[in-house]
Amino acid sequence: QKEVEQDPGPLSVPEGAIVSLNCTYSNSAFQYFMWYRQYSRKGPELLMYTYSSGNKEDGRFTAQVDKSSKYISLFIRDSQPSDSATYLCAMSPPPGNQFYFGTGTSLTVIP
């Protein structure tokens, strides 16, 4: 069993829709949770960073962490065609920089 599971999609939504992306994990030691966005032929770029449980909002993006269920989510409101990319969840136990990534969900927002 992989430490981080993520539905690969692909996910296709109309412009303006609310998008929900999810990951589950098995390691209860994970404390840091991140979402990255990766455009084609580019490296991943950090979108959201959350420590432990709770919600974090940044513009149209909201990250949620439920440690009791070992489940994290990323919500995108008012989705735009420019949001079309692959979204990767990542997590890490303390301390150090060893991150575990999901396989990524491919999202297409149709104008």
Next chain:
Amino acid sequence: KAGVTQTPRYLIKTRGQQVTLSCSPISGHRSVSWYQQTPGQGLQFLFEYFSETQRNKGNFPGRFSGRQFSNSRSEMNVSTLELGDSALYLCASSLGAGGTRTDTQYFGPGTRLTVL
């Protein structure tokens, strides 16, 4: 501020050969991590270097090795290439404080390695 750079961007090799990939981190960053990205497995952690020392290591065979220089630039070497080594190899740099909430990884564009 310049981002993470990786060279070369594309590489084609044959089985049995060896390859060296290079990564220049963001100025001031002391930690460099390497990842292998494939469609089926996603991003898998190879190793992390901090101040010229390997600090963390993933679950890859010894054919995969790396090093870091005093200027924080890092190289990754793969010997005796196999077809399954075809992947996008990503380098990420961070300040390297380790265990702090604000240590963020910044990725380079990657090196696309094809093994024939």
